[in-house]
């Protein structure tokens with residue numbers, strides 16, 4: 001489907017409408033039905049707008065973007081460097097907020113009851129490495145396992161699997177002494193640690209050798225097979241995304257297409273996804289209006305040299321969403337209190353100048369930032385002791 005809202009959603013089953021709905025005008029019934037279908041998706045983004053910069057000099061990064069990620073699928077999000085993939089993922093995991101638009105994650109809005117964000121229903125591997133350098137691999141896994149409410153023996157089992165699967169070095173090696181590629185794999189392992197329902201991976205295969213890359217994809221295919229797990233993945237290797245169930249081709253702040261790889265290839269009569277993307281980009285380029293030209297991310301796709309932004313990236317500390325950090329962070333969380341979106345600091349207080357309720361609650365609240373669980377206390381204690389100890393001198 002091109003340049004339109006995705007509709008890969010099941011129809012609502014026949015149920016007896018509530019008295020409210022019976023009494024309402026017809027249009028309310030259809031609104032309710034579409035809200036229902038949005039909530040059935042793993043992720044559903046509607047009419048998303050996001051800009052950086054000032055009002056006078058805005059950098060429009062997301063521009064009326066719609067995205068539908070069905071449960072139990074792998075969704076490959078592709079686009080040239082700077083087109084807004086990381087920004088979109090950050091909004092999905094609740095690290096940033098949209099200017100306008102709606103996001104539903106596992107049935108709720110990020111930061112609200114039942115959304116699973118923040119929480120252990122979601123595993124997020126951010127693009128940047130943001131681990132505690134003075135932790136060993138094992139300590140890193142223990143720390144995040146406890147944060148996610150896992151027991152020590154469960155963590156140990158999972159650790160052995162992940163060390164093997166991701167071809168990691170000895171569990172006793174300190175993170176700061178690992179190569180960049182190894183650190184990225186530790187970061188990936190952290191996202192997989194608690195076996196989340198929704199995995200959001202921002203370029204997990206960068207710097208990974210082709211054999212391991214293939215086994216990572218095999219694993220993703222395997223975990224989504226029974227329909228209970230969903231993966232959103234961005235990658236520089238456009239052809240590897242053929243293994244995804246759905247591909248979202250992103251350019252200039254929107255999705256040019258959202259379809260299965262096979263449908264895209266046959267629809268555009270192309271041999272490769274890269275060709276499809278070029279065709280669509282040219283088409284969009286020729287339709288471009290003034291507003292779109294103002295968008296900063298019209299990077300030629302031909303080169304596909306997808307570099308990195310040099311902006312510092314905010315990392316949520318101890319939130320159970322991102323949790324990876326070289327330094328202590330006061331990253332804000334987002335909650336949605338009756339129609340409005342608010343920022344919150346990790347201590348639950350609204351930042352200066354912002355009003356709001358301090359509750360950030362969700363159904364599976366044992367891991368929410370609002371509650372301090374035994375595991376979380378243990379993890380924080382371990383973190384502070386280790387960091388103090390290893391930084392002596």
Ligand SMILES: Nc1ncnc2c1ncn2[C@@H]1O[C@H](COP(=O)(O)OP(=O)(O)OP(=O)(O)O)[C@@H](O)[C@H]1O
Pocket residue numbers: 052053059061079080081082083084085086087088127296297306307308309311
């Ligand atoms: N915190 C920020 N403040 C201002 N501008 C930002 C910020 N973060 C990103 N941008 C800008 O927003 C645009 C989209 O960036 P984003 O990181 O989302 O792109 P991307 O598609 O993930 O790129 P890449 O593939 O290189 O990681 C870029 O022009 C970038 O410079």
